[in-house]
Amino acid sequence: MRRLMHRAFGGPEVLELVEAPDPQPGPGEVRVRVHAAALNPVDWKIFSGTAAATSRGLEPPLGVGNDVAGVVDAVGDGVTSLRVGDRVLGSARARAMQDRTVVDLAQEALVPIPDGLDDVRASCLVVAGRTAWAGVEALAVGGDDTLLVNGASGGVGVLAVQLARLRGARVLGTASERKHDRLRAYGVEPVAYGDGLADRLRALGGVDAVFETHGTEGIDAGLELGVPAARMIGIATKGHAGVVGVPMDLGRTGAGLAELAALAADGTLDVPIAGVVPLERAVEAYRELMGGHVHGKLVVDLLAD
Ligand SMILES: NC(=O)c1ccc[n+]([C@@H]2O[C@H](COP(=O)([O-])OP(=O)(O)OC[C@H]3O[C@@H](n4cnc5c(N)ncnc54)[C@H](OP(=O)(O)O)[C@@H]3O)[C@@H](O)[C@H]2O)c1
The missing domain is CATH 3.90.180.10 (Medium-chain alcohol dehydrogenases, catalytic domain)
Structure with a gap:
């Protein structure tokens, strides 16, 4: 082979x-x-x-x-x-x-x-899907929450925004400008990443939770806006400001995988x-x-x- x-x-x-x-x-x-x-x-x-x-x-x-x-x-x-x-x-x-x-x-x-x-x-669905699943589950976002996904167009982010929307959350997602329309198609409000992120989020009413997939900028913006560390997940730079990564060994457990596969099979999850x-x-x-x-x-x- x-x-x-x-x-x-x-x-x-x-x-x-x-x-x-x-x-x-x-x-x-x-x-x-x-x-x-x-x-x-x-x-x-x-x-x-x-x-x-x-x-x-x-x-x-x-x-x-x-x-x-x-x-x-x-x-x-x-x-x-x-x-x-x-x-x-x-x-x-x-x-x-x-x-x-x-x-x-x-x-x-x-x-x-x-x-x-x-x-x-x-x-x-394996690494990206289960990471998105585990992160959104851990944040337990619902209809009263506004979630920031920093890095919303990447492998994890694009699934995380959809899973959060399925739970009824309002979702703000950062991406480069040319990907904003793709985020809008998921019902996500696109935001530019980079300097001044906290100000742009504040202008949109702030956030209650953060799923950071890229680095630390989303977490720092969350802290500036008063989001507690317990309502943030950081998968690319674990441990920044006391924010943890996804709380499971994704290789060993199938948790979430069958559910993700079912959502992708019937077209609910793009x-x-x-x-x-x-x-x-x-x-x-x-x-x-x-x-x-x-x-x-x-x-x-x-x-x-
Ligand atoms: N279990 C775990 O802890 C776990 C699991 C999976 C992934 N990860 C880690 O999480 C990270 C993301 O994984 P992935 O699979 O989603 O990667 P990916 O598919 O390569 O995602 C890259 C995304 O990052 C965005 N990006 C680039 N520069 C950015 C910036 N300055 N601010 C915000 N977003 C920016 C890009 O958006 P634009 O193209 O719009 O610029 C792109 O869509 C990696 O470091 C990976 O190793 C950890």
Whole structure:
């Protein structure tokens, strides 16, 4: 099978596409024929050797990516929850960008893909979807709340704004100007990020909660407007001003994943796709992601020629 991997930490130039033997599932494990694998910033944070790798004890040689959607094509002893032929989505930390991957069901979550949801969109729900889900749940926003999502057009933000709207919240979302219309389509009031953010939010009546997906600016604006740390989530710079990240280990639990898949399958949740590329162009896609301005998700299609 084809496998994207790296033998040293570094930039996208360390990534190599190699031929590797098909992995075999052991007890409690299943093998997935990967059809689609969504990219996330944590992937490049791992292959670059940041704390995202070291805190998880990950050392090269390593595979790449996390989010997979595909079909179970082999099951190990003792697996009763999944069968060969089942369509699934879930986590395969540092081994998603390859034709086949093995998942230990005690360590990482795989859930069925409902009818009506294609593999590309299904793959996008794993890290970005569950982070958006967990953050919005933790903030417990409702009809009386105005939520600021800082970085509202990114992979996490674009799902978080929709989930918050579904809960009835008024949502203010920051994005670059050219993406404001896309946010309006979700019922989000777009706001420019950058200097003077707190003043712009104040002019719109202030905010009750903050979902910070980019850095610290949304949290600082929230503090200036009197939002307590307990009503803010910060996923890109954890611990800033005492604000925590999402309160769960997203790889191990399927919490929220089945619900997200159902919402995406019936069209309630829009999963915008920034681009779909074959595995041979994954490195290019990582360079684009690292540029920091994608709208929605970049996905590798492993069935493409
Ligand atoms: N469990 C976790 O803790 C967890 C899970 C998922 C993600 N994360 C982290 O959260 C961050 C976001 O992830 P993602 O997947 O959403 O990334 P992404 O898809 O790359 O999102 C990038 C977005 O950031 C926006 N942006 C760029 N500069 C900005 C600025 N100065 N202020 C506000 N927004 C700005 C861009 O909007 P424009 O294009 O409109 O400029 C773009 O839409 C990453 O650091 C990631 O590692 C953490």
